[in-house]
Amino acid sequence: MKNLNIKIIFQMMGFLLIFNGLFMLISAGVSYYYKDGATEGIFFAGIITIMAGLISRFTTKNFKKRINKQEGYIIVTLGWVFMSLSGSLPYLFSEAIPSFTNAFFETMSGYTTTGASILNDIESMPQGILFWRSTTHWIGGMGIIVLTIAVLPLLGIGGMQLFAAEAPGPSADKLHPRITDTAKRLYLIYLGLTVAEAVLLKLAGMSIFDAANHAMSTLSTGGFSTKNASVAFWNDKPIIHYIITIFMIIAGTNFVLTYFAFRGKLNNVFKDEEFRAYILNIIGISVIVALIIYFKADVSNLATETQLIDHPMVYGRLESAFRHAFFQVASVITTTGFVSADFTVWTHFLTILFFILMFFGASAGSTSGGIKFVRHIIMIKNGILEFKRSMHPSAIIPVWYNGKTVSQDIVFNIMAFVILYLIVFALGSLVFGLLGLDFITAIGGSASSLGNVGPAFGQLSPVNNYDSLPSLGKWWSAFLMLLGRLELFTVLILFTPYFWKTGKF
Amino acid sequence: MKNLNIKIIFQMMGFLLIFNGLFMLISAGVSYYYKDGATEGIFFAGIITIMAGLISRFTTKNFKKRINKQEGYIIVTLGWVFMSLSGSLPYLFSEAIPSFTNAFFETMSGYTTTGASILNDIESMPQGILFWRSTTHWIGGMGIIVLTIAVLPLLGIGGMQLFAAEAPGPSADKLHPRITDTAKRLYLIYLGLTVAEAVLLKLAGMSIFDAANHAMSTLSTGGFSTKNASVAFWNDKPIIHYIITIFMIIAGTNFVLTYFAFRGKLNNVFKDEEFRAYILNIIGISVIVALIIYFKADVSNLATETQLIDHPMVYGRLESAFRHAFFQVASVITTTGFVSADFTVWTHFLTILFFILMFFGASAGSTSGGIKFVRHIIMIKNGILEFKRSMHPSAIIPVWYNGKTVSQDIVFNIMAFVILYLIVFALGSLVFGLLGLDFITAIGGSASSLGNVGPAFGQLSPVNNYDSLPSLGKWWSAFLMLLGRLELFTVLILFTPYFWKTGKF
């Protein structure tokens, strides 16, 4: 710890705060345009955040540019916390969300792209605040792209090294030069896709405000909506569902592959094992869900049960069943969490299935949360090979992935990650139980928070929100979101003695 | 497959059938003594089973004594199936359980020491049949002791090699000579402990019949009772609860350690990491549960809710809370599944906790099911070390267990086992969901069947039974029991190509 370069940490925090503050000023502009009454609050939040950032940078001006692993870990976790603390100021100053617990929860849910909300009447919120809410998703998505593609592999977290080898990004030990280069290209794609989706949604019948917000929420796999009923508000406009579904799937794809696709290297995309597994699972599971909805759970009947969601059968029952199945499967697998129908009331089987889907996650290098396909693939391949190994105990039988053998260390790291994920899930459920939540609410809430999905089950089902959680439950949920978003190790390592014991690595 | 020694497989099956048939004759004797009307049926089941065994052995008389891994796997799985098929004959012939599905379920539940039952009125069954039912537990327990201590380590299954190193048993490659030696000693302990518990239960106020049956069910961590209310029948006799609790804990202890204890080497026992974790967890969790029952869930109130279980406070509320907590925690952790109170209606927190306990399992080398402490210990230690490894990526950092380093292969095998266990649990739940079970019944039933616990949640809660399952659900549950009992790999490997591809290993 003696060699910790604290100044560079504050330099980074300062940079993040200024960056965050500038985005607040944009939201203040939106607020001003709509004359929603929240302009002053959002504006001052932005100014104060920028000033805090400037102070942080000026007081640590003579910092050394050397950065090591230890500082890397601290910057990542602290960065997310600083963003969430400053990001809650617009809610607090505008008094749109007066309680600090609620404002912090909503902000953490935003930056972690979870999309769980404590708002009971979203539609009554000032437009500037709703825009800021979607912006936290969008910024969180940017953060996670650079994190998983450029930073985590260097830190050796959760098997992400594996995937780094495929990326056009850095493979050396220095953080700076090539990260910014890679990040710039990926951000351009991220921005371009957001604009493209917003335009399409506008053309399909959304207002420009709703279109922009939903595009930001989609690309970040966040899930905040501007409507109380989420995307179900547009259940009479199937084309909107299809646009959002396609963009959710794109958002759940490794951005490096999307970059390849834009450069015309489609072969690289379709040969990628993770992408293939991801797409085939979405299609396969959607078909199963659609058949079950069609034969067992008439979507149109659900309007009366939930009293919130209307289900007009625009193109008939079959299309409706397929569309909602496709939408919800993509929404949960990509951990976006948009809602077109209450998937928790379809059938018992589908409740169990969607609960399991909470543990899927989409692709590494995307904005999605959860365990992610690359880990599932390695884990299952390795599990099957274990049978071969027990028949040939002396042979060395490695796992193959994308045409290369995977080192033992990485397989180890991935299995340890998954086991740790499940242990945290179990502890997460226990704490929710201790706070008085019932069985399915507790385990669903834990899985959904940790996987950055958003909607869960029971009291936290798609037609409810997280406001009914006790105060401590909100903090616990926010902590789980952060853990899940930063791939567990990044946060938890700060609590181990190994991290603090030595100054040099 | 060309070199498969089929004759030795049938020799072994013949041996098992004769052995099983002889035990049926004992139950026929019990039936005769009580004049319960089932004597003839049980007697003929025994004779037919013995004859089938003799035929199996005589027709394969000129077998080669060479046995390899492949045959080992087949013998283990097929053995359990043959036992369950023949073991259901007493139920069928006596017409105590006329349906084949039900009879097979009850028998598989017996041999796997799961203790899930389809009987709606246990107390109306002929004594001979109840005795046979407990006998299937007891035989299953014998089978699993020799399996985990002597056979599985040789087959290299699920990290059991680790534990084999500690055992006084075989470490060479030959199955025969030392196995029988070790087995004999452990069986003497098993028999001795069963007799001891039966005597104590008799002294504490049970009838000799109930005492014998419960002793067999305890030592095998099976859980079949002779009463509809299970051990709750004796809720007015706390001493019976304490006796059973202590013997459940002994039954969940590695029998090799118990052997050391009998030889006075108590140091070996208390230095064993698994034993320490096992005991400390039972004590710690019992205390937490007792406090929650005491302050949050008055045990005495539950009698009216469930209408089955009476809870007299013999020594006051505090003792009652502690006793039921201790009993149920030990019952679920050791996967015995005896019931003194309906633990699924205490509090939401306790429901979640007991659900998680279903995944614990007691010690390797005991008769308990589930994942077991040795695996949890290695897994958690390795998970924590993964943090150290990510700080020092070039260092080799092994897991230590009982004063020795654990080889990478074994850690790998254990993690693969746990992940496979959880995947099977998830699939198990999905199938139950497909058969129409609700969420908590499906996931509880899957966890309980796979972990060989017995009681579960919802429709399969401690005050219900498995008869309400649809027919296919009973077969699926029985299959999960077998998978869990034989540590997954043993059964599942038969479905892999690796197993059948080569004739020589």
Ligand SMILES: [K+]
């Ligand atoms: K989300």
Ligand SMILES: [K+]
């Ligand atoms: K049991």
